[in-house]
Amino acid sequence: MTAFPLNDFDEDSPGRGQEHADGPVPAGMVADDEWLLRSQFSANPEKGCELLFRRYYVNLCNHAIRFVHSRAVAEDIVSEIFTTFWQNQTFLHVSTSYRAYLYKAVRHRAYNYLKWQMRFIAPADAPVHASESPSPDEALQYTELHQRIELIVRDLPAQCRRAYLLKRVEGKKYDEVAEEMNISAKAVEALVSRALSRIRKELSAHWVLFFTLFFC
Amino acid sequence: MKESVIRALLFDFFEGKTTSIQRKMIEEWLAEPQNEELYYRYLDQWESEHPQFAPDADHALAHFQTMLSGIGDEPVQPIGREPVGRVSRNTWLWTAAAAMITIVFGVAFQKQVLYKSLESAPGRTVSYRLSEGTEVLLNANSSLLVPRFGFSGSTREVILDGEAEFKVTHTAGHDRFVVKMGDHYQIEVLGTEFVAFSRARGKRVFLKNGKVKLQLPQGKQVYMKPGSLFVSGRDGAFKMTAPADPRPYTAWKEQTFYFDNTLLSDVAAQIEEQFDVRVRIPDTLLAQRRIGGIYKATQADDLLLILSDLMEIEITQKEDHIELTIPKLP
Numbered sequence: 001m002t003a004f005p006l007n008d009f010d011e012d013s014p015g016r017g018q019e020h021a022d023g024p025v026p027a028g029m030v031a032d033d034e035w036l037l038r039s040q041f042s043a044n045p046e047k048g049c050e051l052l053f054r055r056y057y058v059n060l061c062n063h064a065i066r067f068v069h070s071r072a073v074a075e076d077i078v079s080e081i082f083t084t085f086w087q088n089q090t091f092l093h094v095s096t097s098y099r100a101y102l103y104k105a106v107r108h109r110a111y112n113y114l115k116w117q118m119r120f121i122a123p124a125d126a127p128v129h130a131s132e133s134p135s136p137d138e139a140l141q142y143t144e145l146h147q148r149i150e151l152i153v154r155d156l157p158a159q160c161r162r163a164y165l166l167k168r169v170e171g172k173k174y175d176e177v178a179e180e181m182n183i184s185a186k187a188v189e190a191l192v193s194r195a196l197s198r199i200r201k202e203l204s205a206h207w208v209l210f211f212t213l214f215f216c
Numbered sequence: 217m218k219e220s221v222i223r224a225l226l227f228d229f230f231e232g233k234t235t236s237i238q239r240k241m242i243e244e245w246l247a248e249p250q251n252e253e254l255y256y257r258y259l260d261q262w263e264s265e266h267p268q269f270a271p272d273a274d275h276a277l278a279h280f281q282t283m284l285s286g287i288g289d290e291p292v293q294p295i296g297r298e299p300v301g302r303v304s305r306n307t308w309l310w311t312a313a314a315a316m317i318t319i320v321f322g323v324a325f326q327k328q329v330l331y332k333s334l335e336s337a338p339g340r341t342v343s344y345r346l347s348e349g350t351e352v353l354l355n356a357n358s359s360l361l362v363p364r365f366g367f368s369g370s371t372r373e374v375i376l377d378g379e380a381e382f383k384v385t386h387t388a389g390h391d392r393f394v395v396k397m398g399d400h401y402q403i404e405v406l407g408t409e410f411v412a413f414s415r416a417r418g419k420r421v422f423l424k425n426g427k428v429k430l431q432l433p434q435g436k437q438v439y440m441k442p443g444s445l446f447v448s449g450r451d452g453a454f455k456m457t458a459p460a461d462p463r464p465y466t467a468w469k470e471q472t473f474y475f476d477n478t479l480l481s482d483v484a485a486q487i488e489e490q491f492d493v494r495v496r497i498p499d500t501l502l503a504q505r506r507i508g509g510i511y512k513a514t515q516a517d518d519l520l521l522i523l524s525d526l527m528e529i530e531i532t533q534k535e536d537h538i539e540l541t542i543p544k545l546p
């Protein structure tokens with residue numbers, strides 16, 4: 001019987017489904033802009049990870065925040081991905097480009113965070129990476145999901161939106177937001193929770209569709 | 217499709233400016249596996265051109281380098297970039313979320329906020345390494361709750377439902393490692409290796425080495441020595457033995473079933489636990505037949521086929537369960 005590798009625990013490693021695809025991408029065609037990274041990884045994985053981090057960290061954070069609307073959470077998600085990438089030695093198993101792997105990982109994690117935060121599909125034990133065979137549609141649906149979130153926030157009443165953005169995205173404290181907006185902290189709290197419940201409500205309507213497309 | 221065209225099309229799509237017909241076009245283009253690579257390449261380019269905020273990359277990189285060099289290792293828990301500032305900000309967020317959810321879902325939900333669930337699917341074992349170095353091999357169809365924000369205080373506490381092998385690391389501060397098993401059973405150790413089984417039909421602990429303290433219902437306590445086995449049933453009665461052969465308690469690690477004069481009803485229970493399928497034996501005489509041997513099975517069918525050959529029983533797949541019966545003579 002085989003030993004069970006420790007890297008099994010990357011709960012949403014999206015690259016896994018890819019490993020069964022029709023072999024690696026023809027190197028000359030698409031992945032060649034990562035050849036430097038790849039050669040670095042085979043020579044010195046630690047250095048390779050560092051290069052990868054330098055190259056993609058900022059862009060991945062920027063991508064993550066579109067879903068989670070919080071700087072702190074976005075940065076945590078991306079840092080976590082790089083950490084598991086190194087600790088599970090995922091770089092040995094990635095058959096796609098590192099870029100595709102990382103973007104997919106960010107999307108999966110951001111989605112899981114959102115799902116948890118919005119508490120839409122209630123049970124915590126629902127499978128989080130059921131999409132073993134990624135459809136072409138999946139790549140598009142994630143983009144549409146963050147666009148949807150953006151639209152919902154854009155449609156919030158002005159005060160509500162401002163409080164939400166200051167609190168969530170900037171990560172400010174209630175009294176800091178209150179001072180900036182010249183209202184009471186209580187009022188800020190009410191505005192933010194109104195914004196959140198509005199997002200939750202609107203997203204859940206969208207989510208039913210998203211979820212069924214994804215996981216059924 | 218020309219590259220410049222698809223690039224423009226994708227950029228429009230990322231900005232939410234495509235028509236549904238164009239979307240269909242992109243979807244068809246994406247069906248070609250190598251185009252997915254291009255998709256992410258353009259997504260990355262687009263992100264470069266449309267920044268949302270400026271993450272503190274230097275700080276994050278410094279943290280990442282520390283992790284690479286192996287000084288701080290925290291695989292399971294989220295890593296906090298700035299231990300002090302970040303925690304307070306995050307805690308705020310979590311607290312707000314927790315408060316909100318508590319109101320909506322009641323106190324019962326608290327567990328999900330404070331703990332993160334590590335799980336294994338039916339028929340699959342999974343290994344995890346916890347933030348302080350403890351290794352856990354989770355048997356199929358089991359779950360382990362670990363603190364979402366890392367262990368705090370002098371007790372490392374996890375909650376087990378199912379079966380798992382623990383290799384607990386001894387911390388510098390001699391922190392206790394506690395496995396809660398439900399029904400007021402819990403295991404307390406400093407640093408040892410043991411296999412714990414916790415399901416509705418009973419609790420079982422097999423200690424490989426080191427020393428273990430068990431907390432039992434009604435405040436009872438027992439200590440275990442290396443090589444000893446603790447078993448308690450549904451009724452709360454327990455016994456402690458020193459089995460000559462540990463294999464029955466560790467066979468699952470090799471996806472193997474170890475039966476030694478085992479009741480068929482017990483075999484059925486094990487199949488249920490391992491593969492999350494329901495197995496019924498309507499004939500009580502059949503249920504009391506016994507079986508021995510070591511069988512490897514990665515799915516329920518493997519084992520059921522062996523059983524049907526060996527014991528000449530008939531296996532029928534019913535709507536929501538599998539039935540084992542004695543075949544009727546023609």
